[in-house]
Amino acid sequence: MDFNDTPQEAEYRARVRAWLEENAPRGIKGVSLGDEDPELLKACKAWQAKKAAAGYAQIRWPKEWGGGGGSTIESVIFGQEESRLGVNLGGPFAIGLGMCLPTVMATADEETKARFVGPAVRGEDLWCQLFSEPAGGSDVAAIRTKAVKDGDEWVINGQKIWTSGAHYSDYGILLVRTDPDAVKHKGLTMFWIDMKSAGIQCKSIHQMSGARGFNEVFFTDVRVKDSQRLGALNDGWKVSIVTLMNERASVGGGRGAPGGGALSALKLAQKMTDEDGAPLSTDRAFREKLADWYVRGEGLRFTGLRSLTALSRGQTPGPEASVSKLIQAASAQDMANEMLELQDQFGIITDPKYAAANGSFQDMVMGAPGMRIAGGTDEILRNIIAERVLGMPGDIRVDKDLPFKDLPTGR
């Protein structure tokens, strides 16, 4: 047990570090998913193209698809070295390269793959994933957007929601209902779609935090060719599993600040004072909570390192990483609110002129509810852990044997 690279890993790290020192753009602020600043997007695309030319974009992918022909562990090392230099420009490509293109590569014909994979790897095309709907959140298979056959085309009507980056994406993968008479999971089909097609309208969602990272996407008589189908007709659920499995395959272990942000909480508490003038950091109730946040954050960091170790040893990481978002989101919400209340009357202030710690904990209070929902709610994550890791039986499904059109619905 140690914290050292194997000799091969060390050599790769040295090579990557040297290349990054020479080529990486500096001083650009990090990009988060759905960020729309066009200048930033341009910088992201330029960096992606440069990485692709050097074989550092999609390191795990085969060279013939524009990847680096390397191992997972090499891609992890590259990611670590990139963040060491504060380069964080991969956000806009995460969904396309992490989920959409793997789906295209697993299901499309050679011509389609040749058309899309290269440009996506080089950062020329951006992709979005059009699965969730107002009526299908945790229950994705309950989607209602329908496609009706018309010759060798399909006509699509309906609405998607929570689509990150739809407003700047060139293409998307789209899950629609093609057979409402079949049971829920059996009547779905996947297509790729040009986001500039006639009849598509994007509308950004105003989140409770005030930000606008997601979209509603409306489809009115949008026509796609049958040749845009990904996988067999009515086999869309299986195809979507491919997409989601790829999402889960991404390993980001061992990154992030020690203690999951607890040290900045401590720093702020050290600057504030109690009724008697003593630093608030000396308050025993606060200290106990702080220790819990720190230990939770560290526990996740070390769990990430365990997953990386499995990879480094050529093994498949265990299911331990499945707890990561569940713990992180809840802990962040808890910490943010405690830090807000610790500020007493000042805690309500977000005005950057006056807010403590630039209002970062207030921001976190408003962002955390989203973290607990996006990418699998706390409840769904607990179901997944209990059912897939611990082998508990699934819920009783009342919708399993009924045609989709006969299922009871709310509003």
Added chain:
Amino acid sequence: MKGHKLHVATEENALVNFDFSDEQLALKEEARKFLAAKCLPDTVRKLMEDDSPGIDRALWSQVAEQGWLGAAIPEEYGGLGLGYLELCCIAEELGRAVAPIPFASTVYFFAEALLRAGDAAQKAAYLSKIVSGELIGTIASSESTGPVSAAKISAELSGGKLTGVKIPVTDGSVADHAIVLANEGGKPTLFIVDLNGEGVTRETVETLDRSRDAARIEFKDAPATRLGAIGDGLALYEAINDRAAVLIAFEQVGGSDMCLEMARAYALERFAFGRQIGGYQAVKHRLADMYAKNVLARGNAYYGAWALNSDAPELPIAAAGARISASDAYWFGSKENVQLHGGMGYTWEVDCHLHYRRSRQLSVVAGSPRSWKHRLVTMLERSNAA
């Protein structure tokens, strides 16, 4: 994070070998099989029933035969001279089995104190006897409620003789020797005392976990030899506690894993309202929370193991993290294991209470989570200021 120097190593160079080796995992597997055969829950329960001294003597000698008592003791004293990672593997399995033996007191505390602070003669006198199982050792620090501190030490050495009262001393009625925290000339210092010798009166004290002995020990002019320098007592005590904390955290990790396994098995075999109770989300989600806490505890314990084994400067922080996380996981796991077993979980015959009891013993034995949290934040304040 600026100024947080202690952790830089793991960020700069974070591709890691952060797990036990195949050999260590094989040792763990072997220990698990051994304890599954030799340390049955029924025996543990029986020890709780009887007016017993809280020790399974047969298991103790078998554990000695396995060489576990000397796993981390150098070969020159008859030990296996392996390392602390191996000892962590054994600790995890002892915790899983709720082993009713004074392993922690003898190995993590008494032997470690000698290895850290003993002179050549002291090491020679005791270590080989520990390895063979002839000598049971322990540590005696607490005198009253609340955390141990300099102000609360009233045991005093005078003319080479020790006078004072220590309570509770884990394994105190079965131990042969104890490391005792007392004052010499008003300065906290550690001493070795022969508990079978003159001036020592022992009274067994009932505790929540009767599978581990505890005693009130009264010293009245008991002969004592100093361990380490005068005035080094508290610093040594903390250093020994840091090391023991990691090993105890592994016992807690083993115990909380076992709680989850028991709860999981019961949720699959118990039917209510026409189906397995594990199909209900209220049950499922509790199990998922147990799993999550166990994952965090294991991660933190591994960091502790690394720091212990490599004598890293991070050890105090790592030990605190391991201890806090593992105490949380074992308490949660043991109480929810009772709950998920329903009425049967509250009976003497079902094993849930063995873990419920042991989880309480392990939470407070090397200082409660409350003290460790305070200590952790003090260290973080220092590194934030650096």
